[in-house]
Amino acid sequence: MHNEKKPKVVIIGGGFGGIELGKSLKNAPVDILMxxxxNHHTFQPLLYQVAIGAIEADSVGFPIRRIFTKQENFKFLLTEVTRIHPSENKVITAN
Ligand SMILES: Cc1cc2nc3c(=O)[nH]c(=O)nc-3n(C[C@H](O)[C@H](O)[C@H](O)COP(=O)(O)OP(=O)(O)OC[C@H]3O[C@@H](n4cnc5c(N)ncnc54)[C@H](O)[C@@H]3O)c2cc1C
Structure with missing residues (x-):
């Protein structure tokens, strides 16, 4: 459950870096917004197998929300980040 009093961590991108960061903060006293x-993580090392027809495309794509199903401090939003204003602590999205 997200709590207004906890610091919010915004993770931009559910790639290898974002997924690892999100998991590592599972027990941290923060609310995460990815x-x-x-809406899926792409396992890039196996993309060539898709290209040669050895495996199906859905074998290298994993729904991000499903990866974090059991993580209560995690929320996901499907949107493109268009701008970041670090000095104002603001992330601007297409939404
Ligand atoms: C074909 C291929 C094979 C590879 N094989 C290997 C390998 O065998 N071993 C290895 O160690 N590495 C391999 N790599 C490299 C590895 O996949 C990358 O280093 C790694 O994915 C980078 O992780 P990342 O989290 O920085 O970015 P990514 O995994 O690229 O994730 C970035 C995420 O950010 C999202 N995103 C980007 N811009 C925006 C935006 N403006 N707004 C919202 N979301 C956004 C994207 O949708 C994506 O989900 C391979 C890469 C490729 C392409």
Missing amino acids: LDKH
Whole structure:
């Protein structure tokens, strides 16, 4: 459950970096909001197998929300980040 009093961590991108960061904060006293323009994580090392027809495309794509199903301090929003204003602590999205 997200709590207004906890610091919010915004993770932009559910790639390898974002997924690992999100998991590592599972027990941290923060609320996580992950933003990604796709709703799935792509396992890039196996993309060539898709290209040669050895495996199906859905074998390298994993729904981001499902990866964090059991993580209560995690929320996901499907959107593209268009701008970041670090000095104002603001992330601007296409939404
Ligand atoms: C074909 C291929 C094979 C590879 N094989 C290997 C390998 O065998 N071993 C290895 O160690 N590495 C491999 N790599 C490299 C590895 O996949 C990358 O280093 C790694 O994915 C980078 O992780 P990342 O989290 O920085 O970015 P990514 O995994 O690229 O994730 C970035 C995420 O951010 C999202 N995003 C980007 N811009 C925005 C935006 N403006 N708004 C919202 N969301 C956004 C994207 O949708 C994506 O989900 C391979 C890469 C490729 C392409």
